[in-house]
Amino acid sequence: MFLLPNWPREGFLLCPMSPEVQKLMLGLPKGSLEEATLQLFAKAGFPVSKSSRSYRPSFDDPSLDGRFIRAQEVARYVEHGFFDCGLTGQDWVQENAADVIQVCELIYSRASAQKSRWVLCVPEESPIKTAQDLAGKRIATELVETTRRWFKQQGVACEVEFSWGATEVKVPELADAIVDITETGSSIRANKLRIVATLLETTTVLVANKTAWANPTKRAKIEQLVLMLQGALAAQHMVGLKFNLPLAKLEKVSAALPALRNPTISPLSNKEWVAVETIIDARQAREFIPTLKASGAEGIVEYPINKLVY
Numbered sequence: 001m002f003l004l005p006n007w008p009r010e011g012f013l014l015c016p017m018s019p020e021v022q023k024l025m026l027g028l029p030k031g032s033l034e035e036a037t038l039q040l041f042a043k044a045g046f047p048v049s050k051s052s053r054s055y056r057p058s059f060d061d062p063s064l065d066g067r068f069i070r071a072q073e074v075a076r077y078v079e080h081g082f083f084d085c086g087l088t089g090q091d092w093v094q095e096n097a098a099d100v101i102q103v104c105e106l107i108y109s110r111a112s113a114q115k116s117r118w119v120l121c122v123p124e125e126s127p128i129k130t131a132q133d134l135a136g137k138r139i140a141t142e143l144v145e146t147t148r149r150w151f152k153q154q155g156v157a158c159e160v161e162f163s164w165g166a167t168e169v170k171v172p173e174l175a176d177a178i179v180d181i182t183e184t185g186s187s188i189r190a191n192k193l194r195i196v197a198t199l200l201e202t203t204t205v206l207v208a209n210k211t212a213w214a215n216p217t218k219r220a221k222i223e224q225l226v227l228m229l230q231g232a233l234a235a236q237h238m239v240g241l242k243f244n245l246p247l248a249k250l251e252k253v254s255a256a257l258p259a260l261r262n263p264t265i266s267p268l269s270n271k272e273w274v275a276v277e278t279i280i281d282a283r284q285a286r287e288f289i290p291t292l293k294a295s296g297a298e299g300i301v302e303y304p305i306n307k308l309v310y
């Protein structure tokens with residue numbers, strides 16, 4: 001682990017990284033996104049190891065260092081220079097009004113590969129139908145400042161209070177409505193809540209400190225990370241497919257082939273046959289492989305891919 005001169009051994013967030021340090025300091029999300037982040041980094045070629053209670057990850061890349069911290073705080077510490085870059089949600093960048101560079105979106109989560117939504121919810125039997133019906137009422141949420149701004153834009157004066165968690169159980173006894181995050185809506189339905197409005201959509205983003213982004217060495221490393229992380233995400237639902245095919249069937253099969261790009265076609269020693277290789281959606285493979293077999297294809301191989309870089 002790299003320690004700056006005069007750094008205390010506890011409280012690693014007490015001072016910014018020195019501009020002379022060329023290691024890239026990463027802020028990684030602790031909590032619900034932690035396991036999905038570890039899996040993504042491993043697939044991208046940057047395996048991260050840590051003990052179950054540790055906040056200090058270990059990288060096999062000597063140019064990387066970092067800490068795990070709550071996603072709600074990452075953007076602030078990136079802005080202040082404690083981290084050169086970090087992974088957090090667009091919602092928390094907005095909530096903290098963090099002055100950072102948003103380098104890219106990385107759409108992944110613990111439950112699905114889709115954006116999450118912050119939604120205004122009330123009990124199913126509540127008479128509240130619109131945001132305007134909440135004038136003078138109490139709303140509980142973790143996303144306090146964003147929620148206050150949203151209600152102000154709606155012209156609704158109400159009380160927005162911070163929720164420390166388990167927000168969905170606070171209505172109707174402790175609050176008249178809540179603003180909570182959902183991916184699939186299953187938790188909303190399970191708690192017998194009804195969505196009144198969507199405040200915003202959010203996903204994971206990689207953000208960079210402005211000074212680090214202006215540093216050529218650090219920017220190059222951030223861009224390398226982005227390339228590999230995006231490549232790993234792009235590959236998650238794709239597979240490689242290769243097979244040998246009679247040349248006479250090539251035109252017909254090529255027309256039906258759900259290829260990502262034009263397939264690679266190579267001659268074989270037998271001039272009446274060709275080898276074909278392509279990348280397709282894994283869900284298409286289960287439908288297309290039987291069609292290939294029926295068309296006379298042989299040696300059909302489906303294989304996983306780790307990264308797909310366009």
